[in-house]
Amino acid sequence: MRWRVTLLDNREKEWNLPTNATGQDLFDEVCECLNLLERDYYGLAIWDSQHTKTWLDVSRQIIRQVSGFVFSVKFYPPDPTKITEDITRYLLCLQLRKEILTGRLPCPSDTLPVLGSFILQSEFGQYDPDLLGDAYIRGLYLAPNQKSEDLQRMKELHQTYGSMSAAQADFLFLQNVKQLRMYGTDLHPAKDSDGEDVLLGVCSAGVVVYKEDEIENKFMWPRVLKLSYRRARFLIKTRPLQGDEWTTVFTLSSFRACKRLWKVCVEHHGFFRLSTAEPSRLNFLPWSKFRFHGHTEAESLRASADVTRPAPLFSRRARPNTGTVSVCVSPVHNTSHCSISVSNRLKKRFCTSRSGNTHTHTHTHTHRHPKVKGENIYVRHSMLMLEVLDVVLQHHASIRELKRIFMEAVPEPQPSEWEQHLSIHTSFHLEMELDSKEEVIR
Structure with a gap:
């Protein structure tokens, strides 16, 4: 059967699953598509009305429940800054933006410009008058109680952030939004x-x-x-x-x-x-x-602390002047058609198997970018900015040119743990074969 799921960026995707598939099978496929490792905060739900939703029971078969699911945040972390990966924080930001936009999360008038400025920094990057112009925020609608003065204040704050990375903007957005009275x-x-x-x-x-x-x-x-x-x-x-x-x-x-x-x-x-x-x-x-x-949250935090995979790459494409900031979360490697068939192997949870070799599927086909080795925030931001290097080279100073050259240096590929494991066993078997042949010759 085909099951449709609406993601946090309003995209709809379908998966082919057997009739006896459980909710856990569908949820694992959605998380694999998003390259999401810290998945315990999320779930699949269906909105019965504008204000009520029913969560998918992952232990039961899907056919006995409901259809037309929405991927959403189920458990809001009290301190979202403890989340390890940028992709997890970014999806949480998308959910909170929707709640502020619909009014389910009331936002005071003095806090809205601050949150909006971090949204602009996350989506548009460093303010550049030649690239963005003066009307780039015209038509943006972020909250029901939004005023024209709020947009102007967002723009003024956005201009002061400089080269703050998108990941840093999401981090500061979560630090401020968790102070709201009805957060989570x-x-x-x-x-x-x-x-x-x-x-x-x-x-x-x-x-x-x-x-x-x-x-x-x-x-x-x-x-x-x-x-x-x-x-x-x-x-x-x-x-x-x-x-x-x-x-x-x-x-x-x-x-x-x-x-x-x-x-x-x-x-x-x-x-x-x-x-x-x-x-x-x-x-x-x-x-x-x-x-x-x-x-539980305690188990999830312990597992997150042990995550060692490189930061997953995903693109943020802002669409201004449409009434909302709509963003596409698209991994930039191993892409294929969005219709996926569930494999026969069992899906393991990330706390028991923390390998980062996950395969993601999107509507579009993209190419593999050169990988940069490192884990600090500047390396991550540089990897995210690889898609717009021409714009960066055109509008930034010579210091950014030197940084780009340094960041584009591709490290020598290193064998993975699985390859090392195979090489050890292969060499061992070769030595055994050589020894046996020598004995036969003697």
Whole structure:
């Protein structure tokens, strides 16, 4: 069967999978296409309405669930600067830009110009009046409450950043956006015990109750004893600092909405609070079937610290004057048609197999760029800028010419661990054959 997935840059891709494929198979194929290694923060979802979404259960077969998925951030890291790879941070930035644009993540008027300036630096690079002109920000729409003064302030800040790399701009964007009050909050409309409308926000710290855009109550994970639901009622049993246990009841629009909220809470609690995921247990009780599947944040951070592959190459192509900043995440090597068939081999998670030899697939065919050996931020930025070297040579000083010559020096290819392993075993077998031949001659 063919399954369609919308990526964070609004591209749509299709995959051919067998009818018995699970959600994990499809999710692994999407991550392979994006060359994404730190994938535990992401998931596949379907939007039931403008404000509600259902997450794909990776442990079940896809055919029994929904179709038409959206690749999205599922767990927002409390400190996104701890992410190791640039591609992971960049995809997180794309998700947060969408939330600011749609209003799901409210952004104050004094913070919007700062965030917008980092977006401009990430997409357009260093400000060049000859290349960009004065109207390059005309028509850009980044937030519902955006004003013309905000665009002018974004442009002024963009001019002060100089040669800041795109990766640095994403890093600073995340440092500022994580300070927003509703960062990483999954909102669910409900009613409290008095029948008044509230929003239940599930985040890394717990469940937050919003009433008229103000925080009404907080249920932090260390204080939560039990989460349950009965029909359309959602119950939170907490342990206060003093006194007996207390149960707070909220009413949602339907049983399905209540169960969806309960699942989101279980997964967030498991991801952010557990050191290791609990093993799956067979249980025939209907209220005990669902468990958190996957790796926890602690496991993901430990695995990210061990990533040793070179930084993946991807291009950022900004499209100004279209109302939004739309960006294409395109790897620059090993490209082919986007329709992919799942192989028979099992897909291993990155924490158990951390080899960087992944194959990516896109709509377009591109050529292999010369690789530059190094891991610092300047080397990465130079690799990203290889596609526009003509523009760089035309508008930059002689010091950048010297840097380009230095960065284009291609190091001698070194054998990989697998090639070294093969060479050792090949030489060993050759020696054994020679010894056996000598004995025969004697």
